[in-house]
Structure formats: structure tokens, C-alpha cells
Amino acid sequence: MAESRELDVTESSNSVRLPQHLDKVVTTNYKPVANHQYNIEYKRKKKKMENNWFLAFEKHQYYNLKDLEDTTKQPVLYLKEILKEIGIQDVKGIHKDTWELKPEYRHSQGEEKSD
Template sequence: MNSIDKTTELTGDDSRDQLMDQSVVDLSCLSRNVWLIKVPKYLSKRLENLKPMQEIGKLVMNLDDKQKGLNQVLWKLSPKLLSSADTDCGGGGVDDKENQQQLMSPTEHIITFASVDNQLMTVFSENTTETNETRIEGTVVKRGDCRPRESTSYLDFQRLRAKRADKTLRPVIQLDRSITVFKPISGHSSTRTGSLGPRPEIKCKYDKPVVKNMLFQAYEKHRYYTMRDLERLTLQPLYYLKEIVREICVYNIRNPHKYMWELKPEFRNYKK
């Protein structure tokens, strides 16, 4: 019982359509009878890593059953297939001696066959490295399921795999000492007095004549101001400043000084 190159199962019209797309199809092995076997996941991963035409085991069958109709056979795995460690073990290892114990898969498997009389299936391989040639490897005459033979070693194998799968990659570890690096403190540097930068200036409400003098001094330097600029220059509450500005200024609603405030004509004294 040997392993072959990467194969694909085609049934019905799909096989005919896909094979017609290939330029060259080798039909020399079309009359070869092959078995289509479904294997467990841990065996499929090992079979993928084997080289082509490498021995994977031996089949044991009863001659009496062969004459009546082959229903099941015994598959004994080869030592090369058993030598590879099980990679389908979930998370990290288990503790103590089980952590050092290698997961050895069962050596014997039972293949149970089913009839494929009403279905035509073929197996072909693709060589994509050199000539891009498609080759028919044979016609499926038997379809079966592979399951491990029940034994004590198989139960231990499943128990160890379940324990390894339950282990997380980042287990919780109890510390025996305190960590001072991330120890919480009551006062951080950002909450100390004076560390947040300069405090905002408190806006004191002045009398109207004082505020008007401040505005007139500002308009001696520039002709147009926004309300935000006037608030920044006078440091007065916004609602109080608007009330005074409306008494001595006009609001421009047209370009080029749109949304800006200007002194009323009776207060203007611009030098020509």
C-alpha cells in the first residue's frame, strides 16, 4: 500500500468538463481499480508529508470474505508513518510525565467499504511543475471509511490529545511575589498642581465704559474683528460682550469682511 501524488476526486459531468480544459490527459491507467478511503484527521496530516510512492502500511484481509464480497479490511500502519509525531494536538503540552510522552497514533485501523455501483468516480493527478499534464490514476471501485481499532492504546491516545487541546497557549500563572513596576499609586504626575499647564484666565465683568475704552483701543489698531478676537482681547463674558458690541459696532454680512464687526460711522475716526 503506497502513497501517490496529489489526487482529486471528480464525479459526473464535473470530471468531463475539467478534463476537457486540460491540453494533455494521460488515460493509460484508466482501467486501474482504486479505493477511495476517508481517513481521520491525524492520519491525513501525516500522509500529506510523505513522499510519493512511499510505503504507508499493509492490508490484512480474510480470503473467505474476499470470495463472498469484501466488506472490511485491516490496515497496519508502516513504521515510517508511525515515527512522525502527532501535530494535531491543539494547544500546549500537558504537565509532568504526559508532557514528555509522545502521542503515538493507533497502529491498526479498520476500513469498512460501501457500494459505489450507482456512481462513477475517477481519480486524477496534476503535474504543475513541468509539463502541466493531467493523468488519470484509476477508477474508484470501492469507497470506505477508516477508523482506528478500539484498544487501550487508542483510548490513551485520545485522552492525551484531549488534554493537550484543553491547554491554552497563555495559561494563568499565580505569582509568588509582588510586582512593583505596575503597582498603583495615589498621585500621578499628570494630576499634580501646575502640571496641566497655565490655568485659564478668569473673566471678570468690568463696567461698560471700561469695556468700551478697551474696544476703542483695539479698533485703533485694526478696523475689523471677529467676536472671538474681541472676547480674547477684552476677557469679558461672551453674553455681556455682545451686548456692548451691538451698541458701538455693526455686523458685516457681505464680503470681503463677512462675519466681522466694525465700528459704527459715528464712532469712526480713521486717518486718511
């Protein structure tokens, strides 16, 4: 019985894998994907949310952050990220600490009727 154990140990110490000689360099080239599916979905959802924001700003010109959070049901950090792109924060005056759309995103009802 002791002899069979010695054979098992010596057999297991021999490697089944053997080195192979390669004639040329093996390279694997991966082509990058221009735009992953999750990036496309994120951008689509972001654009849809921005459209909802424009509808909200058509109702009122100024919003504070809490009201926008309640209206859009989005986290505050996400709101701030979007607002930095499409809005201006008023820091003094009557509308202190409120947000409004940048002039390039604003359009009044009167301008639409005249077109």
C-alpha cells in the first residue's frame, strides 16, 4: 500500500502541460467599440429627462432645487449635474437660490405663436 502512494505522488508531480515552441508572435487585437449599448441608453434617458425639464420650466421660470427634486423625482447630485449644463443659478435678488434655464434654452409662448 505504501508503494501505491509513492506512485501517486510522483505521477501528480509530473506536469501534464508541456511548453510549446512558437514560430511567430501571437497577438490578439481587440477592436474598440465606438459606443457601448449602456452609453446609448444613458444618453437617451438623459435626453428624455431634459425634455421633461423643459416642460417644467415652461410652467414656471424659476425653481428651487427642492421643487425640482419633487417634480423630476431625481437625486440632488444628478439634478445639479444637469442644471449646470442647462440652467443658471440666481444667487441674489428676489429669486435667490433658484434655477432658471439658460437663454439659449428659453423660449416664450409669444415667440412660438409668431413663427
